[in-house]
Amino acid sequence: MIEEKRQNIDELFFSPSQDSQKTTLGEVCNLKAGQFVKAADIKDNFSFNLFPCYGGNGLRGYTETFTHEGTYPLVGRQGALCGNVHLVNGKFHATEHALVATPKGGVNVIWLYHLLRTMNLNQYARGVAQPGLSVKYLNLITVQLLPLKQQEEVVKKIQKLENEIQSQEQAIANTEEEKKAILTKYLQK
Numbered sequence: 001m002i003e004e005k006r007q008n009i010d011e012l013f014f015s016p017s018q019d020s021q022k023t024t025l026g027e028v029c030n031l032k033a034g035q036f037v038k039a040a041d042i043k044d045n046f047s048f049n050l051f052p053c054y055g056g057n058g059l060r061g062y063t064e065t066f067t068h069e070g071t072y073p074l075v076g077r078q079g080a081l082c083g084n085v086h087l088v089n090g091k092f093h094a095t096e097h098a099l100v101a102t103p104k105g106g107v108n109v110i111w112l113y114h115l116l117r118t119m120n121l122n123q124y125a126r127g128v129a130q131p132g133l134s135v136k137y138l139n140l141i142t143v144q145l146l147p148l149k150q151q152e153e154v155v156k157k158i159q160k161l162e163n164e165i166q167s168q169e170q171a172i173a174n175t176e177e178e179k180k181a182i183l184t185k186y187l188q189k
Helices: 002-014 109-118 148-187
Strands: 021-024 029-033 051-055 058-063 068-076 085-094 098-103 142-145
Touching: 002 109, 002 148, 068 109, 085 109, 098 109, 109 148
Parallel strands: 051 085
Antiparallel strands: 021 142, 029 098, 051 058, 068 085, 068 098
16 A cells, blocks of 8 residues: 555656646756765764755765755765655755755745656766766756646645555554564463
């Protein structure tokens, strides 16, 4: 059921409406690499004065500086896993290995995140030893852009499906705990 709901989310992007407009990714958002931070300046553990630091594969640690504030999709720019997409919120530091996607006018940031996630961006990587994504090349990829109102409707459907997925995952987790409790109860006798 969980996989089915995840597929339903993806299908919302593979069957564009009649109102969608063919455009390019560069017309939908600005993609820009984050800023370099020395590895020595990245802490493993969070403390009060630190901000999350995201690289190409997600959270790297915590830094004293931040480059962005708000909600943004981040795309891994280099390495075998380039093209992975994370949604981050709040104050954070994006390194040069992450592309920060800033939606242009008329684009919902959550809709953009899901659009990027379903695009399988890794297929556009170039290079063998150290595959990477080029913003210049990504900007030319054709996408279907829905009107903002329809984007917001899609986001509501996605949030409903994600809530159902979360409930089902919680039920699975609870089942495991209940199973342990039953086994403990009957094995102690």
